Amino acid sequence: MKLIIFDLDGVIVSTDKYHYLAWKKISTNNEMEFDEKLNNELRGVSRVESLKIILNFNNKVIDDVKFNELLEEKNDIYKSSLSSLSEKDILEGVIPLIKSLKDNGIKIAIGSSSKNAKTILKQVKLIDEFDAIVDGNDIKNSKPDPEVFIKCCEKLSISNLDSYVFEDAEAGVEAGLRGNMKTIGVGKEKLKKAHIHFESLNNITYDTLKNLKI
Ligand code: BG6
Ligand code: MG
Numbered sequence: 001m002k003l004i005i006f007d008l009d010g011v012i013v014s015t016d017k018y019h020y021l022a023w024k025k026i027s028t029n030n031e032m033e034f035d036e037k038l039n040n041e042l043r044g045v046s047r048v049e050s051l052k053i054i055l056n057f058n059n060k061v062i063d064d065v066k067f068n069e070l071l072e073e074k075n076d077i078y079k080s081s082l083s084s085l086s087e088k089d090i091l092e093g094v095i096p097l098i099k100s101l102k103d104n105g106i107k108i109a110i111g112s113s114s115k116n117a118k119t120i121l122k123q124v125k126l127i128d129e130f131d132a133i134v135d136g137n138d139i140k141n142s143k144p145d146p147e148v149f150i151k152c153c154e155k156l157s158i159s160n161l162d163s164y165v166f167e168d169a170e171a172g173v174e175a176g177l178r179g180n181m182k183t184i185g186v187g188k189e190k191l192k193k194a195h196i197h198f199e200s201l202n203n204i205t206y207d208t209l210k211n212l213k214i
Helices: 016-029 036-041 047-057 064-082 094-103 117-123 147-156 170-178 206-210
Strands: 003-006 107-111 132-134 163-167 182-186 196-198
Touching: 003 147, 016 036, 016 047, 016 064, 036 047, 047 064, 064 117, 094 107, 094 206, 107 147, 117 132, 132 147, 147 163, 147 170, 163 170, 170 182
Parallel strands: 003 107, 003 163, 107 132, 163 182, 182 196
Antiparallel strands: none
């Protein structure tokens, strides 16, 4: 274990409800259905892929101009809600785990599909804590493709086989598995494909991870 890669949304900070509210508004304004179940399918998936999923669910076809308009509109709504984020929104257990990993010489990285990852990290004042940050601006293929995680390993010259991934989304766990990494699911909803799952990062330390039989 040399590198721990954290997904951002849903692992470090929860922005789920802001994505939900923004997509809900876009959907309502365009006579499309959108509910929490569909929102769950968008977790870990890029903005472009998310809109494709919503359109597909609603059997709706739009041209490229409208498609890009909706992407921009969604992002404007989402970004305006990010301005209220602060350190208080960091999920439980994150800060002690980061400290424990650093104290034990483990590198830490962010591997996120979001193009807003750096804005979020600045808002919650964690931007300077990570050895590497790879986000939606750096990749061609969104999770479940492993590109975002592989790039973290490459940036730090650490083998994927020595890397663990923390994820709250099925697409992210799949990406970690395809990248031949140890995957740790996190969140209330159990991710069955992950090597192991924790409800939260509370009380997880370097020792917890080192002693995992995965
Ligand atoms: C992921 C979220 O982190 O980022 C997804 O889990 C989201 O729900 C994706 O669609 C892209 O985010 P953004 O900020 O680039 O629109
Ligand atoms: Mg996530």
